Amino acid sequence: MKFNVSSKTLYNATSAVSKVINSKNALTILDNFLITLEGETLTITGSDQENALTARLEVTGTKGSGSFCLGARRLVELLKELPDQGVKVSVDEETLEVQLSYASGHYSFVALPGDQYPQFQADTAGEPIKFSIATEQMLAGLDNTMFAVSTDEYRQIMQGVNIDIAPDSITFVATDTRKLVRYIDRRTAPGVTGSCVLPAKPSTVIKNVFAKEESLNITMNARNAVIESEHYTFQCTFLNGNYPDYNRVIPKDNNKVLTVDRASLLNAVRRVGIFVEVDGGLEKFRITPDNILIKSNDPSLCTSAREQVPCSFTGGELTIGFSANYLMEILTTLKGSEVIVNLGDAGRPGVFRPGEEPENTELVMLLMPMTVGDF
Numbered sequence: 001m002k003f004n005v006s007s008k009t010l011y012n013a014t015s016a017v018s019k020v021i022n023s024k025n026a027l028t029i030l031d032n033f034l035i036t037l038e039g040e041t042l043t044i045t046g047s048d049q050e051n052a053l054t055a056r057l058e059v060t061g062t063k064g065s066g067s068f069c070l071g072a073r074r075l076v077e078l079l080k081e082l083p084d085q086g087v088k089v090s091v092d093e094e095t096l097e098v099q100l101s102y103a104s105g106h107y108s109f110v111a112l113p114g115d116q117y118p119q120f121q122a123d124t125a126g127e128p129i130k131f132s133i134a135t136e137q138m139l140a141g142l143d144n145t146m147f148a149v150s151t152d153e154y155r156q157i158m159q160g161v162n163i164d165i166a167p168d169s170i171t172f173v174a175t176d177t178r179k180l181v182r183y184i185d186r187r188t189a190p191g192v193t194g195s196c197v198l199p200a201k202p203s204t205v206i207k208n209v210f211a212k213e214e215s216l217n218i219t220m221n222a223r224n225a226v227i228e229s230e231h232y233t234f235q236c237t238f239l240n241g242n243y244p245d246y247n248r249v250i251p252k253d254n255n256k257v258l259t260v261d262r263a264s265l266l267n268a269v270r271r272v273g274i275f276v277e278v279d280g281g282l283e284k285f286r287i288t289p290d291n292i293l294i295k296s297n298d299p300s301l302c303t304s305a306r307e308q309v310p311c312s313f314t315g316g317e318l319t320i321g322f323s324a325n326y327l328m329e330i331l332t333t334l335k336g337s338e339v340i341v342n343l344g345d346a347g348r349p350g351v352f353r354p355g356e357e358p359e360n361t362e363l364v365m366l367l368m369p370m371t372v373g374d375f
Contacts, residue, residue: 001037001064001091005057007102010087011079013055016209016232017046018076020053020201027118032069034117037062045117046072050237051202052120053209057231061088067114068096078107120235126222131190133170135213135229141172142203144183144363147329149200150176157241160199165190165220173246179326179367181333182246186360194220197243202236209234250366254342254351256315258287262339262355265292266331268307272296273324275305282370283324287343289313295375296324320346321372330365346372 017033025031025048034045040062045054068091078100087102091111098109142161150158155177164171169186198206206227210216213229227234272283276296286293292311297304320343330352331339338355352365 001066001093002061002089003037003042003059003063004061004086004088005042005059006084007079007082007087008084009057011076011082013044013057013231014072014076014079017044017053017055018072019046019205019208020048020051020234021046021072022048029069029112029116029118031072032112032117033072033075034067034069034114036067036114037065039065047118047120048201049118049120051205052235053205054233055231056233064093066091066093067117068098068111069114069117070098070109070111074109128219128221129165129192129194130217130219131165131192132215132217133188133190134215135210137170137185137188138216139207139211140361141170141183141185142207144333145172145174145181146200146203146207147333148174148176148179148181148365149203150174152176157197157239157243160197160239161203162197162243162246163195165192165194167191167193173243175244175246175249177368178323179330179365180246180249181366182250182362182364184362186362187358195243196220196225197239197241198225198236199239202234205234205236250364251342251344251348251351254344254348256313256318256343258292258311258313258315258341258343259338259355260292260309260311260341262331262334262337264309265311265339266328268292268294268309269324269327269331272305272307273328275303276324280370281323281325282321282372283327284319284321284372284375286375287311287313287315287318287320289316315343318343318346319372319375320350321370322350322367323370326367330367334363334365 036043040058042059043054043056085102090099096111098111100107145161162173168189172183174181217228219226224237272294277298284295292309295306334354336354336356340353342351349366349368357363
């Protein structure tokens with residue numbers, strides 16, 4: 001079995017597929033790629049038993065067909081260091097010795113039989129739904145929500161992004177109980193109804209692998225999905241359980257409106273945050289109609305900080321506390337020059353929105369307050 005391919009093309013495909021492979025696998029065969037040649041199409045597959053990613057690329061000079069398993073880490077590291085030029089790959093079907101050569105180099109591997117690689121068995125329970133979405137829209141939903149995904153092992157259902165599909169919109173939601181993000185995209189009309197919780201790892205794979213693809217064709221079952229593009233097929237497994245009713249958590253009567261320059265507030269929060277207590281991370285905010293006074297201190301080190309930021313506030317005066325780290329995550333994820341915050345009182349969560357957002361989209365970020373003693 002033989003084929004010719006560009007080293008850069010092969011590196012891009014193997015590097016993408018390697019993102020689904022765990023650093024440590026219960027089955028050692030999963031440390032390998034499954035590489036299959038059929039005609040002039042080469043497919044490269046990686047799996048962690050819960051997810052499987054396959055890349056497709058065209059090759060030339062083909063002879064024979066078949067499949068074999070090759071160590072993923074060593075192959076990716078080699079291709080990363082190779083100059084961008086054509087390489088020749090040949091496989092001895094009896095000994096499974098793999099030869100990779102180019103103008104000034106030659107490398108030899110020992111492969112494993114392709115039939116030893118475990119096949120990803122998708123659970124096809126339930127009636128499947130199918131829809132298409134522009135890749136940019138899927139990535140926008142994940143980019144805006146993934147930072148709020150929980151890492152608490154006792155709240156497994158929150159360790160992913162909840163995706164609600166309606167005939168005229170797609171809603172992405174993530175929460176860790178301290179912050180919550182809801183992003184609604186009405187730029188696409190799936191024409192179907194469904195829901196799933198996509199774990200953090202598949203979400204990251206989609207962001208990293210499909211970024212250059214134009215559109216995604218998605219087939220969803222009750223427990224998994226198949227996501228296809230021109231060059232990749234990704235089979236992923238959902239988290240099992242019922243996601244909390246996120247709409248009920250978002251306050252609808254926070255009638256005090258704060259408008260502030262996003263970059264100015266972010267930079268001030270970042271600087272004052274250097275002086276917060278390590279364990280608590282509390283920053284205190286006294287908001288008046290014209291400015292925000294931000295304070296923090298660490299009594300154990302006898303340090304403190306304060307800074308003012310100009311703003312527009314309709315609520316008279318309000319003192320409230322937020323976690324510096326969580327607030328920085330929100331302000332970093334939000335785009336645009338201004339941020340609008342709807343507030344109630346010191347015990348109600350703040351509702352953050354961008355001053356401007358793309359047409360037919362709606363982004364809401366909620367942050368729970370912290371208790372403020374003396375200001």
